[in-house]
Amino acid sequence: MKDNSAFAKANPASKKISVAFYNLENLFDTQDDPETLDDDFTAEGYKNWNSKRYTKKLNKLSRVISEIGHEETNSSPSIIGVAEVENKAVLQKLIETENLEDLGYDIVHYDSPDERGIDVGLLYLKEDFEVIDSETVSVYLESEYGERDYTRDILHVTGNLMGVRTHILVNHWPSRRSGVEESQPKRITAAQKNRMIIERIEAEEPEARIIVMGDFNDGPHNESIKNHLVQKDLYNPMVFLNTRYEGSLNHDFEWYLFDQIILSTNFMRMHENTLRYDKSDIYNKHHLTEFKGRFKGNPFRTYAGRRYLGGYSDHFPVYCIFKHL
Template sequence: MKDTSAFAKAHSEPKKISVAFYNLENLFDTEDDPNTLDDDFTSDGFKNWNGKRYANKLNKLSRVIAKIGHKETDEVPVLLGVAEVENKDVLQSLIATKALKDLGYDVVHYDSPDERGIDVGLLYRKENFQVLESETISVYLESEFGQQDYTRDILHVTGHLMGVKTHILVNHWPSRRSGVEESEPKRIIAAQKNRMIIDRIQEQKPEARIIVMGDFNDGPHNESIKNHLVQKDLYNPMVFLNTRYEGSLNHDFEWYLFDQIILSANFMRLHENPLRYNKSDIYNEHHLTEFRGRFKRNPFRTYAGKRYLGGYSDHFPVYCIFEHHS
């Protein structure tokens, strides 16, 4: 008699997991840090930030996080890189919210020298990702006057993702505030720093699994990403997501895909691959958008200048789906 249970097990569907990135748009607590320029986000500050607004933002963000990739996996993300967080405490408060507190999340975070005090971090589900080591790597920039221009560090976390050793690099590259062309050299330097880390990893293990994620303040086709970061050892699935009608953020009525997740090419291998890339997407469900007015369908943000809107973030999250073959 045929062993149907063994046959079914051998041909069972692989488990799907999601890995995501989300710029949380100024996730500050309400306390004044004398060492950073966080004064706007205090009760006496420009934005009248307070405990009620902070709690509202935490709860809204947590409900979004719990739904990223859920349609494909029936679960929450196993990894979530984040940007624009003030400190480790805000991340601990985020995973302690009602929507996330029972899901087994923990955080990796280091303070970086950014003048506003905003950093990157990594949320991970302990049952799916076991941290082996972590470090923070600074990006040295200079202003036009030859002084050091402080920016966010790169977070490098190494761990076992579904049992597969994986390196995660979380980024938030210099903004375009001073102009696209003027600021581009700084993002190229950040890209080159990532390449240096990747090359160092691959010197020790050529087949290392690497995930580079972040708010790069450049799109998939910009110089920093296309020519300085993504080489033949990396694959950027996000190139297909940015269109005239869709992106992760909108500026002056134009869509951009600054938020990206870039993978080492070995995630694409079709055979004998325990953790295989499946698809990518932007999590831009209707409730995350402006419902009406001239900014309809844009991300529903927390503030528009000084005006409090009470939304989520000025960015949509992005995510990748992987198939785990046990």
């Protein structure tokens, strides 16, 4: 059997990397922002959020981030998209924790118009990814009363991933809180906005490498993903990961895979491909789960309603492994 570690040492250009996505479940600081609905996450708020709990959450999340894909790559993720972060400052605090401070992460983040003040962002290892450009793209939605319904922007980052020009779209689509059927058109609109970005990219770069990631609040088989986002130019490797026994989140004792990473098909090309897709997985190690009780095996979350549990997140991260040849 070939010794892969010896092979890698003999061929320094040969390397495996991971790309991940993680919904961080309400990563708020402790300060009240008068422009957003963040009052719950203050010391006087509904959840009694304070510096001790904030620091504990940062340390827990940073531990997870440092671990994702490490067994396969011997490294933390080259890129990790995140959702449910209040601002750039909380991401800066995150990468300054003991678990991440020496790894060389940097941040791409923009404030978006979401009423709760939660955004998406991108963390990246400067050694593996060079940012060329970034932008946010708004998703225009309307409420049933014809008023604008503000949601998270799409983050579009262009850069060189292991020297390969790559476009990354980070998403957090509208929730199902008002009902699955009632809210579905909003997620279809978000999917269509992603298609507009993708088609604009492909018009300028016909062989563009594109990674679409996010918490889509829909699974691989839902209409927004299957019929509106994933066309012949994209491949969804996550379609095989969602089973009755596993997913990235659990609701009413049913598993869902709302967190996904979708790839342009050129990542699958077998020959003359310096950055090739290898595998996907859900990072659901035992220490990220509830250890006992009715919810044993579910993601160990920070809060259940207003009750503080002290966990990580109500979502598991997902990730893809790539071979850099």
